[in-house]
Amino acid sequence: MKIQNSSRISRDKIQSFFKRLFTVHCSLFTLFLLFTDTAHAMHISEGILPSNWAAFWFAIAIPFVAFGLYRLKKLSNADLSFKPLVGLMAAIVFVISCMPIPVPTAGTCSHPAGTGISGILVGPAISILVTAVALLIQALFLAHGGLSTWGADIVSMGIMGSFAGYLTFRGLRALKANLWIAGFMAGILADWATYTTTSIELASGIRGDSPFMPLFWKILIAFLPTQLPLGILEGAMTAGMVVLLYKKRPDLLVKMKVLKPEEAL
């Protein structure tokens, strides 16, 4: 009888221990999601990447930024208002990426990237420039992203986000999709392309001697609960923006070559 009682007590103790452990682990995981979330998950913070990886991402980003500057020079020679417009688009990307959006699965807030929008409106080359400018101001004055991770952030948000948004939008429009669907898919894919690239950059930068793929999958899965719904939110935001422009100022969409003149009627 005594033995039965003592074994039941010890089983209860073990069960309660594991319950507590499980609760602690769940709390840790929630905190983990909360941290990555409030921490502006799209930006790689200053100092995360070692110098060799920081230099590698800079080497990839620089030619794209240079091409963006070349396009800017060409376009601003033809239209003096183009340079101020690009600066103002950078300000909008900055403001959008400072906007908190509620993420239901994590019970907290995150932020959109806004590069899909600029990719659609001013094209990927200029959009990369726009993102680079917004990222530099955020790194210098808000500690979102960083100077050493500027190259990596340009690659993930600027290059991948802009090209994914632009190509999706143009591809779907070529397939006769309506503006809302094309904008929605462009926003989603721009967001998800950004976050996948961020995961690759993070995993390669922090893995040390560990193998790359397992860490990459873990980071990708950790971002999943926030970035999946956030991508959908960003898609809806991009679609809403394109549709509003179509209703209120179709001439702007024609000017930016998003629509053909006959489509704006």
Added chain:
Amino acid sequence: MELFSEYFKKEHMLSKVDARVKILVSLAVLSMVLSYKGFALPLLVTILCLFLCIKIRIPLRVFILRFSEPVFIALVIVLIKFLFSGKEIIFSISLPTSHFSLFTLTGHRDGLMDGLFIACRIIGAVSVVAALGFSTPFTEIMAGLSWFKIPKSFIEILMFAYRYIFVFLEDAFVIYNAQKNRLGYSSIKRGLNSFGTLTGSLVIKAFEHSQNTTTAMIQRGYDGNMPLLRHKPFKSSELILSFLFLIAMGVVWKI
């Protein structure tokens, strides 16, 4: 917007120092922190930068806000490295129970050390950039960047963007408050629609502002290029002090 450096006390020990010297020293220290294999240099740099921020009287709230994100990221990195990376196992627990295991939680000693090393690097690097941002006004940083042969077009766009961030933030909050007062965010669907409308309105405003700004600037003689602050010659005392400081940092880096 008090997060931006223009809103802090303008007269302090670093306000007279040439922005180019500050940028050069910051970049040199940043590269040392990033390439250093250990804890000493990042911690030393963090302490020095914290001391500097206290000396130039950065408000505590702003300071905490600036460091909250990097500190959280550093904690997450430590957790990731501790739980998912490494070979020397400290503990291993099957969850939810040892009899019915869904997954195993494993802590690694070398992973923890790696995580702490990266966390120190993050805090050290963020401290350097924060000290630069806190001590130097935006226009001076822009003028400094032009000396480094950063393309002028890029700097001009930076200046346009910086000027209009404040305008758009104000516009965004006015629209957001108006939408909120009209129950624009009362459900997920309405919230999404409202956010799309807000973004679209900002884009329309950007187009209108760009046209108006260009017209106003052309009337003042704008020909596609904006004038930047002119560079004064370097002060030899600043250069010598910076050089000595970098040598001291270099010694710690080498050790």
